[in-house]
Amino acid sequence: MIRFLIIAILLFLYLILGIPVLIVEHFLAKKDQEASDYRCLRLVQWMFRVMLRVSGVEVTVIGEENVPDEPVLFIGNHRSYFDILLTYSRCRRRTGYIAKKEMLRYPLLKDWMKRLYCLFLDRSAPREGLKTILTAIDYVKNGISICIFPEGTRNTGEELSLLPFHSGSFKIAEKSGCPIVPISLNNTAEMFENHLPRVKKTRVILEYGTPIRLSEMDKEQRKRIGSYCQDLIQETIRKNQALL
Numbered sequence: 083m084i085r086f087l088i089i090a091i092l093l094f095l096y097l098i099l100g101i102p103v104l105i106v107e108h109f110l111a112k113k114d115q116e117a118s119d120y121r122c123l124r125l126v127q128w129m130f131r132v133m134l135r136v137s138g139v140e141v142t143v144i145g146e147e148n149v150p151d152e153p154v155l156f157i158g159n160h161r162s163y164f165d166i167l168l169t170y171s172r173c174r175r176r177t178g179y180i181a182k183k184e185m186l187r188y189p190l191l192k193d194w195m196k197r198l199y200c201l202f203l204d205r206s207a208p209r210e211g212l213k214t215i216l217t218a219i220d221y222v223k224n225g226i227s228i229c230i231f232p233e234g235t236r237n238t239g240e241e242l243s244l245l246p247f248h249s250g251s252f253k254i255a256e257k258s259g260c261p262i263v264p265i266s267l268n269n270t271a272e273m274f275e276n277h278l279p280r281v282k283k284t285r286v287i288l289e290y291g292t293p294i295r296l297s298e299m300d301k302e303q304r305k306r307i308g309s310y311c312q313d314l315i316q317e318t319i320r321k322n323q324a325l326l
Contacts, residue, residue: 083279086279086281093133096129100194104193107121122198123177127171130171134164134168137164137273137283141287142286142325143289145289148292148293153221153223154228155258155262155263156169156227157247157262157265158229158231158266158267159233159244160237161267162236165267168267168270175226176198177226177229178200178226178229179198179230180202181203183203211250222258223258232247232308233247233248234248236275241269242320256296262307266289266318267288268288268322268325269287272284273286287326291318
């Protein structure tokens with residue numbers, strides 16, 4: 083419970099103290115957008131690392147060298163709120179996440195998310211969802227990676243289970259030509275969700291897969307890219323469970 087309280091206080095202080103930072107960076111971005119983007123990215127990453135240190139998590143990272151130095155589409159399984167902290171804290175390039183539209187309810191947090199190129203998806207409105215995907219494609223074409231959890235929501239089922247992947251998620255790679263980098267996460271729900279409201283010291287495994295380039299696949303393979311990636315992540319989390 084103490085860890086949870088400390089993390090909550092850190093987040094609150096960051097959001098309040100970050101107000102002048104957002105204002106200053108708004109004006110600095112007019113002179114050099116990319117430099118401002120990276121300052122904001124590194125600042126948020128620093129805070130995420132502090133929060134992860136407080137949580138007591140021990141992270142085993144596999145295959146990080148697989149991530150190419152170019153905009154990519156990260157896709158991964160999703161079991162914990164901490165999945166965002168774990169993955170975003172390791173992004174070398176500017177990266178936006180696709181989040182559920184409900185995140186827009188939270189003042190200041192939504193402002194930081196927008197500043198970091200996060201997009202908000204309304205799955206109940208197909209037309210709005212299409213606009214979000216089209217914006218994500220534009221981001222990739224302009225040098226910004228995108229991370230999406232294709233299950234569409236946090237999976238609260240059995241540890242090694244996956245919800246069906248939404249095929250629309252992969253349109254970002256199909257239309258932009260960027261590589262897909264699978265992310266496999268093990269044991270992240272044990273940090274928090276399995277014993278609310280405690281944040282528990284635990285070990286997690288984060289593996290980056292080999293980039294998948296749709297241009298190198300035949301037509302039939304591209305048609306089933308969603309199930310292909312789901313099978314790949316499923317196999318990886320089963321393999322890595324033995325390492326815990």
